[in-house]
Amino acid sequence: ILNVEQSPQSLHVQEGDSTNFTCSFPSSNFYALHWYRWETAKSPEALFVMTLNGDEKKKGRISATLNTKEGYSYLYIKGSQPEDSATYLCASPRGSARQLTFGSGTQLTVLP
Amino acid sequence: ETGVTQTPRHLVMGMTNKKSLKCEQHLGHNAMYWYKQSAKKPLELMFVYNFKEQTENNSVPSRFSPECPNSSHLFLHLHTLQPEDSALYLCASSQMTGSGRRSGELFFGEGSRLTVL
Numbered sequence: 038i039l040n041v042e043q044s045p046q047s048l049h050v051q052e053g054d055s056t057n058f059t060c061s062f063p064s065s066n067f068y069a070l071h072w073y074r075w076e077t078a079k080s081p082e083a084l085f086v087m088t089l090n091g092d093e094k095k096k097g098r099i100s101a102t103l104n105t106k107e108g109y110s111y112l113y114i115k116g117s118q119p120e121d122s123a124t125y126l127c128a129s130p131r132g133s134a135r136q137l138t139f140g141s142g143t144q145l146t147v148l149p
Numbered sequence: 150e151t152g153v154t155q156t157p158r159h160l161v162m163g164m165t166n167k168k169s170l171k172c173e174q175h176l177g178h179n180a181m182y183w184y185k186q187s188a189k190k191p192l193e194l195m196f197v198y199n200f201k202e203q204t205e206n207n208s209v210p211s212r213f214s215p216e217c218p219n220s221s222h223l224f225l226h227l228h229t230l231q232p233e234d235s236a237l238y239l240c241a242s243s244q245m246t247g248s249g250r251r252s253g254e255l256f257f258g259e260g261s262r263l264t265v266l
Contacts, residue, residue, distance in 0.1 A: 041191075071254060080153070081239070083254035126192070130252070136205060137252065139192040 041129050043140035050117050051148050057113040058143040060127030064108035068135055072101055072112055073126040075142070081126060084112075117147040152176050155240050155258035162230065163266050170225040170261045172240030180245040180252060181223040183215060186237040186260070195238075198223060199245055230265045237262050 042061045050056045069088045075081040085094040090105040098115045114121055124142040131138040153174045162168050183195040197205035198217040214226040241255040
């Protein structure tokens with residue numbers, strides 16, 4: 038993997054369902070992995086910044102795991118609610134300047 | 150005051166116009182960024198200012214000219230743009246540590262939606 042990639046591109050779930058999506062990133066020269074939530078007409082908002090292999094972070098019904106050796110992170114949402122509808126972005130610092138490189142995002146729609 | 154404020158929120162300009170986007174952060178951060186969000190593309194980093202010094206310029210055309218007069222303000226000056234420059238331009242700030250090599254989470258503004266006719 039050369040870039041930061043996210044899957045799926047979009048996802049529709051019913052209210053109350055649990056869901057998860059994936060962020061893949063180059064495992065070499067790993068520094069950190071960021072997750073952001075971007076609601077329509079608002080600014081992207083940081084959810085987690087993860088740095089350690091095996092790290093697991095939680096904020097309410099949202100949690101994330103990190104595997105730096107194989108280069109992936111999962112974001113989980115338990116009991117999805119309509120207000121969880123947003124685009125979820127992951128990003129990782131890349132290159133000698135450690136610029137935050139973003140994936141294309143996963144657009145989540147939670148249907149009532 | 151919100152953390153990162155961008156003005157204007159919407160801008161329509163002709164290809165011969167000169168305009169500027171403004172960003173202000175009230176978080177005491179030492180790094181500021183311009184990102185571009187085009188349709189169906191990931192966020193693209195354009196410029197980074199670290200302690201008011203430009204540290205990154207990601208091969209951005211010279212028709213985009215950044216200015217950082219102090220650590221709280223960032224401008225993006227626009228001139229002779231092309232229709233393909235129409236996009237959402239996001240400003241962000243963060244706190245850099247480790248001699249400016251490690252960034253904490255980014256705090257974004259709500260963006261300036263630019264349309265070039």
